[in-house]
Amino acid sequence: MATLIAPSNHSPQTDAESLKKAFEGWGTDENLVISILGHRNVHQRQAIRRAYEEIYQEDLAKRLESEIKGDLEKAVYRWNLEHADRDAVLINVVIKSGKNYHVIVEISSVLSPEELFAVRRAYLNRYKHSLEEDVAAHTSGHLRQLLVGLVTSFRYVGEEINAKLAQSEAEILHEAVKEKKGSHEEAIRILTTRSKTQLIATFNRYREIHGTSITKKLLDEKSDDFQKGLYTAIRCFNDHIKYYEKVVRDAIKKSGTDEDALTRVIVSRAEKDLKLISDVYYKRNSVHLEDAVAKEISGDYKKFLLTLLGKED
Amino acid sequence: MATLIAPSNHSPQTDAESLKKAFEGWGTDENLVISILGHRNVHQRQAIRRAYEEIYQEDLAKRLESEIKGDLEKAVYRWNLEHADRDAVLINVVIKSGKNYHVIVEISSVLSPEELFAVRRAYLNRYKHSLEEDVAAHTSGHLRQLLVGLVTSFRYVGEEINAKLAQSEAEILHEAVKEKKGSHEEAIRILTTRSKTQLIATFNRYREIHGTSITKKLLDEKSDDFQKGLYTAIRCFNDHIKYYEKVVRDAIKKSGTDEDALTRVIVSRAEKDLKLISDVYYKRNSVHLEDAVAKEISGDYKKFLLTLLGKED
Numbered sequence: 100m101a102t103l104i105a106p107s108n109h110s111p112q113t114d115a116e117s118l119k120k121a122f123e124g125w126g127t128d129e130n131l132v133i134s135i136l137g138h139r140n141v142h143q144r145q146a147i148r149r150a151y152e153e154i155y156q157e158d159l160a161k162r163l164e165s166e167i168k169g170d171l172e173k174a175v176y177r178w179n180l181e182h183a184d185r186d187a188v189l190i191n192v193v194i195k196s197g198k199n200y201h202v203i204v205e206i207s208s209v210l211s212p213e214e215l216f217a218v219r220r221a222y223l224n225r226y227k228h229s230l231e232e233d234v235a236a237h238t239s240g241h242l243r244q245l246l247v248g249l250v251t252s253f254r255y256v257g258e259e260i261n262a263k264l265a266q267s268e269a270e271i272l273h274e275a276v277k278e279k280k281g282s283h284e285e286a287i288r289i290l291t292t293r294s295k296t297q298l299i300a301t302f303n304r305y306r307e308i309h310g311t312s313i314t315k316k317l318l319d320e321k322s323d324d325f326q327k328g329l330y331t332a333i334r335c336f337n338d339h340i341k342y343y344e345k346v347v348r349d350a351i352k353k354s355g356t357d358e359d360a361l362t363r364v365i366v367s368r369a370e371k372d373l374k375l376i377s378d379v380y381y382k383r384n385s386v387h388l389e390d391a392v393a394k395e396i397s398g399d400y401k402k403f404l405l406t407l408l409g410k411e412d
Numbered sequence: 413m414a415t416l417i418a419p420s421n422h423s424p425q426t427d428a429e430s431l432k433k434a435f436e437g438w439g440t441d442e443n444l445v446i447s448i449l450g451h452r453n454v455h456q457r458q459a460i461r462r463a464y465e466e467i468y469q470e471d472l473a474k475r476l477e478s479e480i481k482g483d484l485e486k487a488v489y490r491w492n493l494e495h496a497d498r499d500a501v502l503i504n505v506v507i508k509s510g511k512n513y514h515v516i517v518e519i520s521s522v523l524s525p526e527e528l529f530a531v532r533r534a535y536l537n538r539y540k541h542s543l544e545e546d547v548a549a550h551t552s553g554h555l556r557q558l559l560v561g562l563v564t565s566f567r568y569v570g571e572e573i574n575a576k577l578a579q580s581e582a583e584i585l586h587e588a589v590k591e592k593k594g595s596h597e598e599a600i601r602i603l604t605t606r607s608k609t610q611l612i613a614t615f616n617r618y619r620e621i622h623g624t625s626i627t628k629k630l631l632d633e634k635s636d637d638f639q640k641g642l643y644t645a646i647r648c649f650n651d652h653i654k655y656y657e658k659v660v661r662d663a664i665k666k667s668g669t670d671e672d673a674l675t676r677v678i679v680s681r682a683e684k685d686l687k688l689i690s691d692v693y694y695k696r697n698s699v700h701l702e703d704a705v706a707k708e709i710s711g712d713y714k715k716f717l718l719t720l721l722g723k724e725d
Contacts, residue, residue: 232605251544253564
């Protein structure tokens, strides 16, 4: 369930004209920008962009970049992108910075096979390199194997489960978690190729055998990017709503707030399942997500995220 | 340029009825089957299959399987499949047999990124597993890395060349060919992710630096499946017409003939570029390909392959 509140009837032309007005005069009318773009779904935003280009011969994305600044700018820029394009941009940021590889894991493990393939197509169109080409050129070893395997996967989608396989592969994963030599390649193979349904059966089998969830012992202070990657993949396959709740919780808890993570989850999920993430957040923390967000950040950036969270004006 | 001779106007219904007649009575009229299916392009064959199903409530592919036998059956069965589906079947045969891994390399290196993705989709629909899932589960080590990397690739298609990269990656490939430790993973990365145009620039740079083509020293009697895979990939990227000419030449030269290879090339390329392969064959051997094939095999199987080679009846 989405949190985004968008009217079913809107005129892209009128929206484009209102945005133009918001840009004119001394300083930008951020309130107006937020009240429009924060209440339009992806198709409507694309239509506004086209209408704006047609009427003013100007790229709306570029104009927005010059009009608004800071966290709000980044949030609005990402929000305005079509879904696959947005994920391609997020992945490219990771590759260029060499930080937050778990974001690549998150995107490639949460999306459906078709959605993930659309991201690869968008990446290729935007950067004139293949996604896996850039990931592989900037990483090495097991981390590279895991990331390239995840982003290039095109998994089977179906309800069939092979129980024998779940049993044997639960054991392979157990060896990998214990860090025994030579088992990492097999763990990577399993996580990057099996269907999500099969993987969940394998994780469940693991819990039955070992009395604890597979992610329990995977992370400690010494964990490297590869181990964090395994952890993130398993959490995303298992229950991506709970995973996102944790990302948001950590982002808010962090001293100084992790705006990048907060923006990423809210912008990426507002049209999809942010309501579910928000519900899990409330259950876990006894605080409404919008109240926690409101307490943590400020100004127009806060106004924008709360709008996407479905807070009525 | 194709060798297939197909009429622009045909009636799928009439063809279906003629095939039904060929099946009736004592023994099958193979001549009739060949004269129809050997002169229809992929869209026409699909239309015949649909018409046959509609009129006789029977799957034409299954009926053909029960009517004809041996090398002819295999050739007709594969010919009748839609391209992506045929490649999915060819790859599955390799996976199940554990032999001829170079066929997987060949398919994934010759096809365009979009065609290769269509094969993955076809494989998934047909076998309810992802292609990379089955490849990865049946191989290990560097061979697995190479094969999975090749089949999951979605390369950039464009004319841009990064000359500096061609230089540095030519050296990486040189190290891998010399079998120095630790360089295989990088060689795999390059071959599985770079655009074909970039790869050809890299191979050319290699020849300029080392005075010999990169494939020259790659194969000897001790070569394993991984080295054969590297060799096949490089040859296919460089010039797949020359590569196929060699496959056909070796298939004919082999004592007893390699019917599988011969059928694969003729059936896979008859609608695409078999004429070019045939021209290169003549230049290299001073014998027309159809004469060489005619000398090597016999019966209806020979009649069928010669028909696909464009020999007029």
